[in-house]
Every structure is written in structure tokens, then in C-alpha cells.
Amino acid sequence: MIIVFKKTLIAISLAAASLVGATSVAAENVDLLIKNATVLTMDEDRNVYENGLVAVKENRIFAVSDGSNLKEFKAKKVIDADGDIVMPGLINMHTHVSMTVFRSLADDVPDRLHRYIFPLEKKLVSRDMVRIGAQLGNVEMLKGGVTTYADMYYFEDEVAKTVDEIGMRAILGQTVIEFPVADAANADEGINYAVNVIQKYKDHPRITPAFAPHAPYTNTTETLQKITELSKKYDVPVMIHLAESDRENQVIAERSGGLSPVEYMADIGALTPNLIGAHVINVSDSDIALLKKHDVGVAHNMSANIKSAQGVSPAMKMQEEGLRIGLGTDGPMSGNTISTMDEFNQVAKVHKLVNKDRAAMPPIKVIEMATIGAARALHMEDTLGSLEVGKLADIIVVDTKAPNMVPVYNPYSVLVYSANAANVKHTIVDGKILMQDRTMTTVDEDKIRAEALEFADKVRQTVIESGEVVQ
């Protein structure tokens, strides 16, 4: 069905208001009330309310409705959305946030990870770098409507501090890799580092610590199995780059006697519901079946995958077959922006191109992968990914007044084909407004940028001195 929207003539199913906890006649006290909104709930029926409301009490969603019960709420703070789109905060399922300080370096170097990024990181990754880069990236993501992100990098305890301070939500995966890196001399030290981060942040209300073995081919079987066991012991996610590159295919085939990366991971017992694979490009139908069987989460990173010319993940097929799949941006040296919204149109369009079908990957499927799909892929769908009563209050308001957003016949189309990150007007996490009218409320953006620019000078100096920059 084609949706023609606002003053609904052909309507998305407009179900009755879903109200829990707001049944009495007396006004209900809430902390935040967003009214006059085009509410995309992303609930199971994908209900959309045209003049809807969302009420928040403490850090939870207290009511979502078509607005007819507006008078039942007495709110400490009211946002009049004036028709703007209100939707679940976006979830960025895969990034390396601290790498913002390297963004725009050597973008087009072939075999860049091994020839450029690993050597660069060897020289420059430090606690300071991780903190400074994460601060900048957090601001970028919140201003782009990302309320939760999944990160894989070093010194993740530093990232955790920045997430704690700014007030957003994150899954923070401490990298484990066999060769010496800034925070570990080998994989075992990496595992120990990860366990420390996990123990420290296990009970944080907004931070989920995790293991992040770099990839099947850059870790040993022993390391991958050890991490799998520890992830069960601590009940934490394991995030990994999976089925991403030709090099990975070769190394794993040699190691395993011809298995694909996914088959190999199954073979060694590392495919579990804790696992979240990023990229997942080079997968066959039987690989996809294995991922589904083991309930693995998948991060689809279109923008980075086409920039690196690695190819297009069969994400459509995975989505159709009910796998847990969401969108990621990859890191800022890869994507290069880390706002999922800037990824939307590429996801929709490149799947159409590859499938030679203009109807492939319609906008609602993209928005699903950015919200409830990503929540499912993180096994967090009980608390995140949709605007439903009782879920955590991670909400964004998207401006529909900017000229690129006019008019809105179909809000999903407008979000996917027209919006950019700067169209996000307010970002709310855990019931708190972290960006209001494009201004950060919990951190000093100018100070964060100044620190990043200062660090960038160091990067320039190092890149020059290394002499390693010639393509």
C-alpha cells in the first residue's frame, strides 16, 4: 500500500491509542510530554499516530497514543512537536567511535586496514585518544539521533566514562587481537582487560560491557573459544567483524580446511546468541541458516562496505528470513559519518540497485533496521527499539520544517530518502533531553571540538614523520 500521510486520507493502520497506566480520570503526573507529533511507534503493528503523544515518567515510556487523551497528563516539561516526527532513538550497531580523530585520513588506500590503519593506531592509540575521539563521536551521534551505539575499540573503559558523562546508551566491546596493541601485549592480556571492564560496568544502567575479538582471522581458535566461554559466564555480548573481507575468507579456509568464516565459527562453538557479527557480507544461504539457527545478531554497514568496495551484504535476505539484523555505520574512518540516518538512503538505494528492483528495501524496512531490528540484534528488544509503554525512553524528534523534509506524505520515505543527520531536532535518552534544538545539554561541544582539533595536530605530525602516508 502506498501511504499518503498527514491528515490521513489513505492511512497507515491507525489503531486505538495504546494506553497503560493512564486510565484514571484525574490528571496523571509525568515528567515529559511530547504532543502534536507524527509518532512512528515501530511497535509490532507499526502503528503511526498523526497527532499523537508520548509521555515519559522517569526513564520509561508511560504512554503512547493518538493524542485523544492529551488532557489526562500533567507534565513537568512539554514539547510541542508541531507535526514533527517522533520516533525511537536510532541504534548504531557497529562503530569505532574514538576513530573520529582520524577521519578523512587516507580514505582511498587499498588494503587500508593492514597497510594504513593498524600502523597508524600502533603509533597513536592511547587513553587520551580514545577519550577525545569518543567525546566527539558521542556528540556527532546524539546530534544525529543515535541514542545507543555498539562500539569495538581499545581502552573501552575510557569510552565508558564519556558515555556515562554525556548520558547516552552504549554496548562497549573491548578489542581482543593477537598482536600487540596499545592496551594489551597479546590476546590474553586483551581478554583480561575486557574482563576488568566487564566487571566494572556490568551493572551500569546505560552501559553494557562486551568482548570484541577483532575477527575470526585476526584471532586464534583458542582465543575465540575462550571468549565464548567467558561471555556465557558473564552473560555479555561478543562483537566481532565477520565475513567481511577476501583476506578473512582465505585465512579461515586455510586454517579450517575450507570452511567459510561463519561455518568455522559454528564449528568451534563460537556462534551463540551472545554473538553480534558486523558486516556479514560473504555469506551463503547455508551460512545465513547457521546464523539464524544460533540466533546471532547482525550489523549491516552499507555505507562502509560500498566505500571499501567489499560488496553488499545479503541483508535483505537476512531480514526477510527473520534474522536479528540492524544498521551500523562502521567507524569514522570507514563510513565516514557515524549517524545512522546518513546511512538510510544508501541502504534503500543500493539494495534496489543490486536487486534491480525499485520496490526492494522499502523505507519502512530501513527504519526497522535502525530501530527495533537493531534492538533485536542486540537482544535488547524488550527495552529498546520502539515507542511502547514500559520501554526505556530513548526518543528523537525529527524536524519536518527544513526544506528537504517538505512535504511529508509518507514519514518513512521522508526519513529514508530526504533526511540528513542535521534534521534531528531533539534527542532524548533515558527520559533526559541530551540535545535540545540542536544544542547539547550535558557536555560542552566547543570544548570537545577544541580538544579533538588539538589532538588532530598530533596526528598530522605523526603521519608526516612516519613517511607512511604515500599511497
Add this chain to the structure above:
Amino acid sequence: MIIVFKKTLIAISLAAASLVGATSVAAENVDLLIKNATVLTMDEDRNVYENGLVAVKENRIFAVSDGSNLKEFKAKKVIDADGDIVMPGLINMHTHVSMTVFRSLADDVPDRLHRYIFPLEKKLVSRDMVRIGAQLGNVEMLKGGVTTYADMYYFEDEVAKTVDEIGMRAILGQTVIEFPVADAANADEGINYAVNVIQKYKDHPRITPAFAPHAPYTNTTETLQKITELSKKYDVPVMIHLAESDRENQVIAERSGGLSPVEYMADIGALTPNLIGAHVINVSDSDIALLKKHDVGVAHNMSANIKSAQGVSPAMKMQEEGLRIGLGTDGPMSGNTISTMDEFNQVAKVHKLVNKDRAAMPPIKVIEMATIGAARALHMEDTLGSLEVGKLADIIVVDTKAPNMVPVYNPYSVLVYSANAANVKHTIVDGKILMQDRTMTTVDEDKIRAEALEFADKVRQTVIESGEVVQ
């Protein structure tokens, strides 16, 4: 070479300041001076000045330099760019600006042009619609850094009035098509309409009127030949959709005994330096040679072409072989944004994907197609497309403080991989600041939006009544 930028350590060639008309010791009076800028000149040597300046006198560029001669200018108005990127205004080589009022309608309908858009236009295109849609689109483009656009639509005299009023630059092509449309009962009436628009606007300082036969397959040979002759008589461009769709291939092959659309156009004498072909997807090497031989301009519309699943134009090859080629967004029902900047990353990344080469289509090549390349394709490179002394003063300032733009090691990379339309801070056309700090200076944006939203209500009503919207 990899560029590591700002406080240049590995530098883009920093040629000596190019100064003409500023050789005396006494201060030179200018109207506008932009200082402390990262100036991307897009001149023949692609000079970049890190703390550069651009001086404007009346509607022309008076000086461009590395900033060392800053004290030689006395300006009525000074913009301190504070390190921001200053570059030529973007040129959108192909759009249908008035269709903003239809944007987000039925985005994913197969064979949409014939099944949906033509019937919709039959009901709704009017002078009012054209004016209202153009006003909205003009604002969107100027806020996205587009200073010149090439349009193909109906009632182009209405578009002309809006362009005249807002102060931007445009090539306005009056559509000619065989079947009855809002402003003509047949192709001959369309030609007459076009001639009237041409006579009226031939001497306008910012408007270039043009013929716009819809496509080879929707016009007859006779019409195409008549237009070719008239374009020579009036010395105006001819803009056409060319080699875009399978349907076109079929119809033209049947009509011509097996020729490709480009061969057919050559055969009937319609390939001339006045011709500007949009899309140009289905072309062989010999077609490309024909286009080059006849000095035809090409508009490459990546975003729309992948959304429609039509395929990827061999734009890289055309660019490498020296054809006149620039970027277009296509119309707002196709692209869907009409800011060329939102197209940049797709152009770079999809060519990498299709060529399986991360080094393909590097950022500087994309910026070329958005500026000097597009100017060449319009045969306007003598006056537009680069910041050089004597050229028309169409200039944009791009914010480098927004978190997605930090840091700037390579300004081309940042523009292509990170920027969005909202990062444009100021837009200057013909020496006049038409957008300053994201606020329009010559029109009332709120009024324009209100009028567009009012018209959108009519569209909704019509779509409903037609019953033609079910996919």
C-alpha cells in the same frame, strides 16, 4: 598522494597567490571579502589555500589568494571564515524543481514514471504548482549550496520568476513532449511555449532559457530535429533525458532499426554542443565516443539512478575520457533531495562498489563534477565552476565546526564522505549573500513552506480521489 591538511604538512600544491587587479600598494575597494578560509579554487591546478581569501567586486571574483595580501583590500562586507571551506557554488545539472510538492509520494512503484507520475502531473501541474514547488526547491538548493541549477519542466516562465526573485542562477528548459500536458496540447505547442520563454529570458543576467524535449522515445524524430535547428537559431541549450531506461532502448531500437538512443540522436543530427543529456546510463564505448565527438554535456544522477534501479552510468569512464560531465540530483520525486552535496558520497561509493576498487572515484573527482565539471557540461566554464579572478561570484562557505566535519585532514574527503547539505553556512550568488548563517536573505522561507504545505493538501485530496495510488 594522500593529502593531510590544515597547517599543511603534506600539502596540496600551494601555488603562489593568483592576483589580478590587486597589484597597487593602496587598498583596493571591494564589496565582499572572505578571509581565513580553506579555499578550494577548483582552478586548473586545483590550488587550495589554507588561510586564503576571496575578494568580490560587484558580481565578479576580484582576487583569490593564500591570504598574504589580506591588507591590500578594503571591503564593504567581511566574512571571517575561521578556517571553514570556501569553494565554488555547486551546480545541479539536472532537476525538476517544482516537483518538490510531490516528494515522498509513491517512491517505490515500479515503472513509476508512466504508471504514476505522468497521470499525477496530468491532474496537478499548473502555473501555481510550478511556482510553489520551485520556490520551495530554490530554498532547499540554496541552503544546500547549489547556486546554479538546470531544470526541465512545464511553465518554466513561472520557475524563471522565482529564480529572478530569489537571486540564484538557472538554466530553465521548457519541456516538449508529444502528448497533451498542462501547458501544451502537443509538441508544436510545447516548442512555441519554449520559444516564448527563450525570447523573454534570453538576456537575463542569471537565467539561461532552454529547450527540454523530454526524451528520444517520448518525442518524434521531427520534433527533435526541429528543436535542434531552433537551438542553433537562438543559441540556447537543449536538455533531454538520454539513455536512461530499458523502455527507451526498446522504442528507439524499433523506431531506428536497432540503433542505441545515442546513435539515433547522432543519426538524426540532434547531437550538438548545445545538447545536455541527463542520466546517460545505457551507453557503449562507441556511444561515449559519439558524445565526445559532438561535445555533448552529460548530467550524472547517481542517487536517482540507483533508487530507480536503472543502473550505474559509466560516468567514471566519461570523466576519464574528458567528456563534459557534472552531477545532477534529478527531481525531488527521484533523488529525493535536490542538494548536490547529499549526492557526493553515493557518487564516490557506488562507483567504488561497481568497479570493485576502493581507489575509484576519489573525492576530488566528485567535487570536480559538482563544480567545474558541471560548468563545462553546461558550456559555462568561462564564467562558472571555479574561484578564479573574473569569474562570476558564486561561492559557498561550508562549516567545518559541526561534529561530522571534524577534523579536516583532507577537505575533499570531508566534503564527499562526511558533509551533508546542512553543513553549508553561507551561499553567495552573483556576489550577493542569499543565505547567511542558514537564513535566507531574499525570500520568506516560512511563507514559502506554508504555501507548499497548503498545496500538498490538494495533492493528497487528488491522490485519494483518483484511486490510482494502490501499488
